[in-house]
Amino acid sequence: MPVERSRLYRVKAVAESLDVSVATIYRAVESGALRAVRLGTGKGAVRVPGEAITAYITACQRAAAKTPRAQSEPSEAVTCVICGADLGTSPAGRYVVGRAQDGSHLFACKTHQVRSPTSKIGGAA
Numbered sequence: 001m002p003v004e005r006s007r008l009y010r011v012k013a014v015a016e017s018l019d020v021s022v023a024t025i026y027r028a029v030e031s032g033a034l035r036a037v038r039l040g041t042g043k044g045a046v047r048v049p050g051e052a053i054t055a056y057i058t059a060c061q062r063a064a065a066k067t068p069r070a071q072s073e074p075s076e077a078v079t080c081v082i083c084g085a086d087l088g089t090s091p092a093g094r095y096v097v098g099r100a101q102d103g104s105h106l107f108a109c110k111t112h113q114v115r116s117p118t119s120k121i122g123g124a125a
């Protein structure tokens with residue numbers, strides 16, 4: 001349905017227009033994700049302003065866009081964090097040894113995949 005921003009909609013009408021259950025709309029209202037007004041006293045009647053509906057849809061679209069997809073390995077070339085060797089763009093031959101502060105993986109070459117205190121880092125190969 002075309003949403004009129006200045007109109008108030010019943011929860012049932014909102015649920016039908018968004019093709020979700022009434023419970024989903026009530027939950028959205030309870031959580032504050034969907035702005036609604038209560039008319040009358042006591043439990044009252046919940047009505048959702050048209051502009052709140054459009055704002056809610058926009059927020060949902062943003063949330064969907066932000067949902068992280070399955071973590072895939074980066075396709076750009078990476079280097080070994082120990083020796084700086086170019087590990088290329090293939091997942092083969094690179095080993096995840098940790099995570100950078102931004103959450104991206106840190107890689108090492110086969111030689112440096114295990115960081116052991118006893119191993120000689122930077123020693124003669």
Ligand SMILES: [Zn+2]
Pocket residue numbers: 080081082083084085108109110111112
């Ligand atoms: Zn290395």
